[in-house]
Amino acid sequence: MYSELVMDHFTNPRNVGEIADADGIGEIGNAKCGDIMKMYIKVENNVITNVKFKTFGCGSAIATSSIATEMIMGKSLEEALTLSNKAVVEALGGLPAHKIHCSVLAEQAIKAAIADYYRKQGIDPEPIVGCIEDCEACHAHGHEHE
Amino acid sequence: MKRFVYADHSATTQPSEHVVETMLPYLRTYYGNPSSLYAISDQTKSAVEHAREQVARALGAESKEIFFTSGGSESDNWAIKGVAHQLAQKGKKHIVSSVFEHHAVLHTLDALKKEGFEITLLPVHDNGIVRVEELTAALREDTALVTIMFANNEIGTIQPIAEIGAICKQRGILFHTDAVQAVGNIPIDVHEMNIDLLSLSAHKFYGPKGVGALYVRKGVRLPNLIDGGMQEVGRRAGTENVAGIVGLGTAIEDAVSTMQERNQKLILMRDKIIDEALKIERSRLNGDRYQRLPGSANISFEGIEGEALLLWLDQNGICASSGSACTTASLDPSHVLLALGLKHEVAHGSLRLSLGAENTMEDVDHILSVLPRVVDMLRAMSPLWEEIKKQEAL
Numbered sequence: 001m002y003s004e005l006v007m008d009h010f011t012n013p014r015n016v017g018e019i020a021d022a023d024g025i026g027e028i029g030n031a032k033c034g035d036i037m038k039m040y041i042k043v044e045n046n047v048i049t050n051v052k053f054k055t056f057g058c059g060s061a062i063a064t065s066s067i068a069t070e071m072i073m074g075k076s077l078e079e080a081l082t083l084s085n086k087a088v089v090e091a092l093g094g095l096p097a098h099k100i101h102c103s104v105l106a107e108q109a110i111k112a113a114i115a116d117y118y119r120k121q122g123i124d125p126e127p128i129v130g131c132i133e134d135c136e137a138c139h140a141h142g143h144e145h146e
Numbered sequence: 147m148k149r150f151v152y153a154d155h156s157a158t159t160q161p162s163e164h165v166v167e168t169m170l171p172y173l174r175t176y177y178g179n180p181s182s183l184y185a186i187s188d189q190t191k192s193a194v195e196h197a198r199e200q201v202a203r204a205l206g207a208e209s210k211e212i213f214f215t216s217g218g219s220e221s222d223n224w225a226i227k228g229v230a231h232q233l234a235q236k237g238k239k240h241i242v243s244s245v246f247e248h249h250a251v252l253h254t255l256d257a258l259k260k261e262g263f264e265i266t267l268l269p270v271h272d273n274g275i276v277r278v279e280e281l282t283a284a285l286r287e288d289t290a291l292v293t294i295m296f297a298n299n300e301i302g303t304i305q306p307i308a309e310i311g312a313i314c315k316q317r318g319i320l321f322h323t324d325a326v327q328a329v330g331n332i333p334i335d336v337h338e339m340n341i342d343l344l345s346l347s348a349h350k351f352y353g354p355k356g357v358g359a360l361y362v363r364k365g366v367r368l369p370n371l372i373d374g375g376m377q378e379v380g381r382r383a384g385t386e387n388v389a390g391i392v393g394l395g396t397a398i399e400d401a402v403s404t405m406q407e408r409n410q411k412l413i414l415m416r417d418k419i420i421d422e423a424l425k426i427e428r429s430r431l432n433g434d435r436y437q438r439l440p441g442s443a444n445i446s447f448e449g450i451e452g453e454a455l456l457l458w459l460d461q462n463g464i465c466a467s468s469g470s471a472c473t474t475a476s477l478d479p480s481h482v483l484l485a486l487g488l489k490h491e492v493a494h495g496s497l498r499l500s501l502g503a504e505n506t507m508e509d510v511d512h513i514l515s516v517l518p519r520v521v522d523m524l525r526a527m528s529p530l531w532e533e534i535k536k537q538e539a540l
Contacts, residue, residue: 002457007457011458016526027529034471034490035451035472037529056449056528056530056531057472058452058454059453062527
C-alpha cells in the first residue's frame with residue numbers, strides 16, 4: 001500500500017522526540033479521529049535550528065511527520081510556512097488517496113508550532129500564519145478522503 | 147530467515163493441500179457443465195451432489211436443504227431479503243438483529259429499511275454477547291425474522307444461538323444466522339439449535355474463496371435472489387462453480403472431522419496470547435473471555451493506533467488485523483468495537499489475532515516477543531500516551 005520511502009520514514013522516523021526548551025510547540029488532530037501530531041521547534045535568528053515530533057496515528061501520519069521535520073530543518077520561518085501538504089506528499093513519492101489528510105495534519109502541525117513561537121514572542125501569529133484549522137471533527141478532514 | 151506467522155484466519159484461510167487436490171480435476175479434466183446430458187457431465191453433476199451431502203452432514207441437515215452460492219454475502223442477502231419479501235405479503239415487516247453484525251447483514255437490513263421494513267438492532271453490551279431476554283422483549287406479532295450472527299468476525303464472541311433458536315421456534319418466527327465465522331470452527335447442528343437459515347463461506351475454513359452455501363430448512367419458503375436457469379433446483383441460477391463447490395465439500399468435511407483436536411491446540415495458543423498481551427499496561431480484551439472462537443483474540447492498546455501496529459507486525463512477518471479507521475477508507479473505527487462501548491481512541495488501537503490450523507506455539511511465542519516491543523515503541527512517540535501518563539500521575 002505504501003511506497004518504500006513512506007515505509008522508510010515509518011520504520012526509521014527522523015527527529016522523533018521532544019525539545020525540553022522548545023521555542024514553539026504545535027499540536028494538531030485529536031484522539032477520536034485517530035491522529036495527533038505534536039511538533040517542537042527551536043528558533044535562532046528566525047531560523048529553525050531544531051525540530052522534533054511525536055505522533056499518535058497510522059503509518060502515513062508518522063511518515064508525513066517525519067519527512068516534514070526534515071523539510072523544515074534549517075529553514076527560515078517564512079520558508080517553513082510555505083511548506084504545503086502537497087509538497088509533503090510529493091516528497092514521500094505519493095500517498096494513498098484516503099491518507100492525504102495525514103499530510104494536511106503535518107502542514108498544520110508545523111504552522112501551529114510557528115504560531116506558538118510568534119505568540120511567545122508577543123507577536124500576533126494570525127496575520128503571518130493564518131488561521132489554523134484544528135481537526136475538530138473527523139469529518140473536517142473526512143472530505144480529504146473522497 | 148524472517149519468521150512468517152499468519153494470524154488473520156478470521157479474514158481468510160489458506161486452502162489446504164487436500165482441498166486444492168480435490169479441486170484440480172474439476173479445473174483440468176472434468177469441465178463439463180453439470181446441466182449437460184453427455185457422459186463427462188455425469189462426473190461434475192455427481193461431484194456437486196457429493197459436496198452437498200458433505201455440507202449437509204457437517205451441519206446436521208439434509209442435502210436438499212443446502213444451496214450453493216458465491217459466499218457469505220450472497221447467502222446473507224438471499225436469506226434476509228428472501229424472508230423479508232416473502233413475509234411482507236402477510237404483513238410481517240419487522241426484523242430483529244444485532245448492532246454488531248457483519249456488513250453483509252447490516253447493509254442488507256439498511257436496504258430493507260428503505261423499502262419500509264422496521265429493524266430492531268439489539269445491543270451487545272460490554273462482553274459482545276446478545277442478551278436473550280432483550281431479544282425476547284424485542285419480538286412482535288409482526289416480526290418476520292431474527293438474524294443473529296453465530297460468532298462475531300472481529301471479536302470472536304459466540305452468541306447464544308441454541309437459546310435464540312428455541313425462542314424463535316416457540317414464537318413461530320424464522321431464525322437466520324450468519325455462521326461464516328463459526329462453521330468448521332465450532333460444532334453446529336441446525337436441528338438441535340432450531341436454525342431455519344444459515345449462511346456459510348468456504349474460505350473461512352481452509353476452502354477456496356468465491357463459494358459458500360445457504361442452508362434453508364425444509365418447508366421455509368424463500369423467493370429467489372438470483373433468477374435464471376434451473377440450477378439448484380431452480381432456486382439459485384448460474385452455472386455451478388464446480389471446482390469451488392468440490393473444494394467447499396472437502397474443506398467442511400475436513401474441518402469438522404479435525405475440529406476437536408485442532409481446537410484443543412488453538413484454545414491453548416489463544417489463551418496464552420490473551421494472558422500475555424494483557425500484561426501490557428493499559429490493554430484490554432475486547433469481548434467475553436471464554437465465550438469466544440477457539441483461535442480468536444481482539445485486544446486494544448491505549449495510546450497507539452492500530453494501523454501503525456499492523457505495519458510493525460508485518461515488518462516482523464506477522465499478519466493480523468485491526469478495527470482502526472485508518473486500516474479502511476472509512477472515518478470511524480469498527481462498529482463492533484464501538485458497540486462494546488469502547489471510546490474511539492481505544493477502538494483505534496485494537497488488534498485482532500485469529501489463529502488457525504497451521505499455527506504453532508512457536509508462532510505464538512514469536513508474536514509475543516514482537517508485540518510488547520512494538521507497543522512500547524509506538525507509545526514512546528505518541529503524544530496521546532504522554533497525555534495518558536500525565537493524567538495517571540495526577
